[in-house]
Amino acid sequence: MSTTVLVSTFPPFPTVSLSVPFDTPFQSLYELLHARYPSLPLSDDLLLSPQHGSVPLPSTPVSELGRNEDVQSEHGLISLRLSPRLRGGKGGFGSQLRAAGGRMSSQKTSNNDSCRDLSGRRLNTIKEAQKLAAYLESEPERKKAQKEAEKEKLKALERKIEQADPAVGSKRALVDSEYLEQRREIVDNVKSAVSAGM
Known part of the structure; x- marks a missing residue:
């Protein structure tokens, strides 16, 4: 008994169809591919894997792959993928991700003014109404402070006038004999x- 294994590769190699016995181990599929295309790179540089899911053990027979829904296509073919391995860099990518996450979390806004409360009013409207109420409540104190400031300003002006000309600053009695x-x-x-x- 044999089954058909469909291997999708990368350029310049085409998709390959292999007919192999059911008891063929998974690791020997690469040898069959290399026999068909001797120009393929070394097996250490390539990765043979299912289209979806995890890579099976090297000793797993092809018949076991046929039972896996991730590997078996709707036509009963076993579908695999051959891709080049990506060698890792020097590392440090995790720390870069953590740093970027920290920067993003520091930029989070706490502005919820466009949200609504349970009665349907926007929070921004409620805040503005509270500010207006507080402003109107403090209006008498502001007017009193303004009047006191004006009195102080007037007194300071009178003091300046007295210092400049004492005769002008002093109050004089009105003496009009005819009147x-x-x-x-x-x-x-x-x-x-x-x-x-009377």
Whole structure:
């Protein structure tokens, strides 16, 4: 009994179809490929694996691969992939990922203003309303402070005027003899009119 193994390769090699006995071990498939294409690189530089899933053990017979759904195609063929191995670098990639993750987590925003509360209002609207309420609540204190500041400014201005010209700054009594005489006459006339009327 034999089965068909379909091996997809990489350029310049085409996809290869092999007919092998059921008891053929997985590790000998590469030897059959190399016999068909002698220009293939060494087996250490290539990796033969299923299209999906994990690589089977080297001693696993091909018949076992046929029972695996990851390897068996819908036509009953065993589908494998031959790919070149990628040699590792010097390492340090994990630390680069951790550093990048740290940078990304530090840029996370805590701005939830566009979210809504349970009643459907946006959090930004609620915050603005709270700010406005606090502003209106503190308005009398602000007006009082503003009036005090104006009084202090006026007092400071008066002090400056007194220092510049003491005669201007001092309060002078109004002395107008004609006015005082007229005032006295009016008061006397009113008194005499009232007494005459009585």
